[in-house]
Amino acid sequence: MAREIKLKLAPALKASCHTCSLSNLCLPLAVEENQLDRLEDIVEQGHIYNRGEHIFDQDTPFRSCLAVRSGAVKTSIITENGSEQVTGFFLPGELIGLDSLGGERYACTAKALERTSVCKFPTEKLEELTRAMPELQHHMYQLMSREIQGSHQLAMLLSKNSAEERIAALLLSLSSRFQRRRMSGTKFSLPMARSDIANFLGLAVETVSRVFTRFQNQGIIRTQGREVELLDMETLRGAIPESNRQSSRARP
Template identity: 80%
Template sequence: MAQAIRLRQASSPLKASCHTCSLSNLCLPLAVEENDLERLEDIVQQGRIFNRGEHIFDQSTPFRSCFAVRSGSIKTSIITENGEEQVTGFFMPGELVGLDSMSSENYACTAKALERTSVCEFPIEKLEELTGKLPELQHHMYHLMSQEIQNSHQLAMLLSKNTAEERIAALLLSLSSRFQRRRMSGTNFSLPMARNDIANFLGLAVETVSRVFTRFQNQGVIKARGREVELLDVEALQMVSREFSRQGGQ
């Protein structure tokens, strides 16, 4: 008892304030009734900070928690038997990382901070227990996981049918809309990831990514300097990204 009180007090300063979190409309709290929010907050460990390059978790280590990005950004990747890396996703604030590991004892991928990043941790047993009690939350979990499947299908589609230009246009637009969701500029942002990661993620050579960037720039569609990107002609990008199958019919 006394211990319970002590714990509660001790964790109080660290305890999540989903109530006040600006991302609550994107993250798990979205699904939770105001009066149940405390129960979610009770299981969250909040405020862990990772520096650029640090691992949030590692492939093949015991799967314990899912993580919500609070600020910064994360890349997930799989290391194959050959030692090759495959980037499987980029995660921005409000997005949940680790859903692909819920089928195994160990993490299915490695999550790495692309910049100084703060996360909220949801221990999986507690989360599962809670979703069993809160149907809305369970529904939301299904929703998120399903979304992840769809995203991955979209990616597979992009990789199997689209040209380098189309893939990069699609990525830029995806990032753009994700920035916008957070009420940041959708046309003027800085890429959290290196060219290398983009290339890997999109199944291209780094050189190709570079070439496409400059090609877009020459066409006046974007302005790029290193990681700093400005989308000058969003419509053109949209054209490009869905303009496969039709030949040249701009």
């Protein structure tokens, strides 16, 4: 039950898309400078969630797509028999809810992996706006089609690659995504638990753990809990068969 904390921001503090540092990654990317106001008109900023809080729950009415502003989010689907499948990890600038767009209810559950701030784009207003702004509509189609492609890549990774290859691919994906966000691409902190990684990659937690230590013993990476340092990117890239070698998520 997402106990949501709404910050009341003074008008002066109201961070706008104009000044947002993520504007080159997020939706504003597709919008002309002089049209940004229209996007700002519909966005709800300043929703904060603490680590572990649910941002929205599967099967509840679909209200908005949302962009991560800071922090990290994981999405997952949960089946009737209670088993969970992690469907994605989202970093600042990435858009959540595309798998629900056009539907009545959220197709997955979104959970904050750490203290996270999000911007919400109410669906109806977003759909309306995309009708008025061809570039924005085009961009939405592009984001969605890339999500489909990413999902296909994941399916390929799951069905054709070994545990080591899957984990290497995830590390490299995170690496390039962090880098694009002007953070280190070689030394970062994993926002998710081992069990989330395992679930996402279709492995047992024990296997994930084993591969991490194996990589460490081989001098490919260095880990200390959730802190990882990629020491030998080349070998890491070599571990995956030169497909699946893209950032796997929205690449604006």
